[in-house]
Amino acid sequence: MTEMSRVAETPEEQDFLGRTLSTEGGAVRERRARTALMRRLADVVSLPSSRINGFERAATSNLLVETLSDATVEERKRVATRVAKLPDIPQDLACFFLLDDIEVAAIMLDGTLLQDSDLIICARRMTVEHRVAIAKRREVSQAVSDALAENMEPAVIEAALRNPGVSLSLRALEAAVSLSRTSPKLPSLILRRPELKPAQAYVMFWWCGAEDRRVILQRFAIGRESLQEVSSDVFTIAAAENWSDPTVRKALQFVERRQRNRIAAERSPYKTLEGAVTAAEAGLTRTLVREIGFMCGVKPATAAKIFSDPTGEALAVLCKATGLKRDALISLWIGMRRPETTASGDLAPALERTIETFDMMAVDRAQTVLRYWNWALTSALTPALIDAARAGEEDLGQFSLTERSAILAFGLDKST
Numbered sequence: 001m002t003e004m005s006r007v008a009e010t011p012e013e014q015d016f017l018g019r020t021l022s023t024e025g026g027a028v029r030e031r032r033a034r035t036a037l038m039r040r041l042a043d044v045v046s047l048p049s050s051r052i053n054g055f056e057r058a059a060t061s062n063l064l065v066e067t068l069s070d071a072t073v074e075e076r077k078r079v080a081t082r083v084a085k086l087p088d089i090p091q092d093l094a095c096f097f098l099l100d101d102i103e104v105a106a107i108m109l110d111g112t113l114l115q116d117s118d119l120i121i122c123a124r125r126m127t128v129e130h131r132v133a134i135a136k137r138r139e140v141s142q143a144v145s146d147a148l149a150e151n152m153e154p155a156v157i158e159a160a161l162r163n164p165g166v167s168l169s170l171r172a173l174e175a176a177v178s179l180s181r182t183s184p185k186l187p188s189l190i191l192r193r194p195e196l197k198p199a200q201a202y203v204m205f206w207w208c209g210a211e212d213r214r215v216i217l218q219r220f221a222i223g224r225e226s227l228q229e230v231s232s233d234v235f236t237i238a239a240a241e242n243w244s245d246p247t248v249r250k251a252l253q254f255v256e257r258r259q260r261n262r263i264a265a266e267r268s269p270y271k272t273l274e275g276a277v278t279a280a281e282a283g284l285t286r287t288l289v290r291e292i293g294f295m296c297g298v299k300p301a302t303a304a305k306i307f308s309d310p311t312g313e314a315l316a317v318l319c320k321a322t323g324l325k326r327d328a329l330i331s332l333w334i335g336m337r338r339p340e341t342t343a344s345g346d347l348a349p350a351l352e353r354t355i356e357t358f359d360m361m362a363v364d365r366a367q368t369v370l371r372y373w374n375w376a377l378t379s380a381l382t383p384a385l386i387d388a389a390r391a392g393e394e395d396l397g398q399f400s401l402t403e404r405s406a407i408l409a410f411g412l413d414k415s416t
Contacts, residue, residue, distance in 0.1 A: 038067055038075060042082045045090065061090035068096065076100060080107040087113060098122040102129040109133040116143050123147040128155060135159035135166060142169040149175035154183045161189035168195045177204050187212045191219070198222065202372045206309070210353055213313045217357065221365035227255045254375050259322050259367050264294040277328045280335035296322045298374040305373070307336065312354025320358050320366035329358055 041064040045057060052060075068076055080097045083089055084107050095118050097108045105122065108114065109130075119140075123131050124147055131148050134140065136159055140148075148156050149172035157176050160166045168176070173193070177200050180186035187208045190196060198220040205216050235252060243249045260273060270276040273295045280288055284307065293303025296318060306314040312333065319329045330351075334340065339348045347355075 034067070034071070035075065038064065038071065038079055039082075041067060042079050045083055045086070045093065058090060058092075061093045065092055065096045073101060073104065076104045077107060080104050084108055084110070084112045089113070091115065091118065094118055095121065098130075099125060102127060102133065105130055106133050109137060111138065116141050119144045120147040124150065128153050131156040132159045136163055138165045140166040142167045142172075145169050145172040148172065152179060154179055154186070158183070158185060158189065161186065161193060168193060173200060180204055181207050184209075191215050198372070202369060205314075205369075206305070210311065210313075213311075214357070217313070217317070217361060217365075217369065221361060221369050223362070223364045224255055224368055225364075228257065231255050250375065254371050257364075259297050259370070261295055261297040264297075268295060270295075273322060273324065274328065277324065277331050281331040282335065283337070284332075284335040296370075298370065302370075302374040311350055312338070313357045316354045316357035317361065317366045317369050320361045320363055321370040323363060326355065326358060329354065 041060055044052065044060045045064060047057070064079070068079060071079075076097070080100075083093060089112065094108060094112070094114055098105050098114070098118055099122060105126070109122075110133075119134055119137075120143065123134055123144065128151070131151070131153065132155055134144065135148055135156055140160070140163070145160055145166055146169040148160060149169070152175050157172070157179055160168065160172065161176060173190075173195055176186060176190050176193075180190055187204055188211075190204065191201070191212060201216045201220040205213055208216065231252065234248070235256070238245065238248050238252060265272055268276065268291055270279060270291065273292065276288065276292050276295060280292065286304075289303050289307050290300045293300055296303070298306075298318075306318050309315065315332060315336075316329065318324075319332070330340075333351055333354065338350065340351055341348055
């Protein structure tokens, strides 16, 4: 007689031990006791706190997890369904189910009250299906959305963007903006999110479609009246110091009302921006683009980006911000060798959209967009950043948000 059989005191217990120890081909011959035990343990765990103390619930939960460790999928699903709606499910039991196959974990992820720490563990250890299920929960905190974004998976990001209950972290929003370059469905979803900031919208502008670009320019092209009002005396102070502080000088360039660079115009052989635009109608050259950029008060990289943009909204922003007239816009369009009309004689859709963009924007708001492109993005194009982009680095965490935005907006690659 074994030690286990000697401690059995009733025929039922002896029968239970005999069935447990009796195997055939390594498999337990009878699982009715296992099923009954799991059901009873789940019942105890589910008792209200008025009928069971915390220590007893914890011990029962530990025993239930141990029993479930080699249970079948169907058995685990039944127990998960039984405990999923508990207001205070033991953490070890919740974590056990979250780290299970998706068909089991999905039961827990569908409305169960779970701690962020458990959801983060699940998001980091499990499959894309688990992460999508987490992203569809009624409420998802920033900490959890941060973990969901780590793998940069379009399906997970899309599910999070579609769910108004998800509170997007900065990292999650950055991941969404980055993925939107190659995922056409994402930009319109991102533009609906309240967490989106102008900086991120201005970056995303460069690869958005026409309708999304219109939304960006209407929603995020803000005025600078408040900044100009509160900093009016700073211009005088900075001038008295001969503009020696580069940080102040850079910030005030963003705030000031004047867009054109008068000194550049005086040095230019064309003398005025309008003169350069007239010359451009015969055909834009790289030198002329740089010249126009200098007189518009933007850097060569910004000017090159605007004139190489396949559609015309960016050109419309440049013209409106610098006070050019509609005729100048059309002259630049002609100089870029873009079609003016269709075969039927109607205005080319791209040019028509460009003119509409020009007409809808106020000068001050167009300046805000143009200055952000020029100030925040090109200022981040340091040699280290360019080397990283050319090398195709995937981990750009050592760079600032502005620097990562520059990589996205200017599309740096090995040919840059």
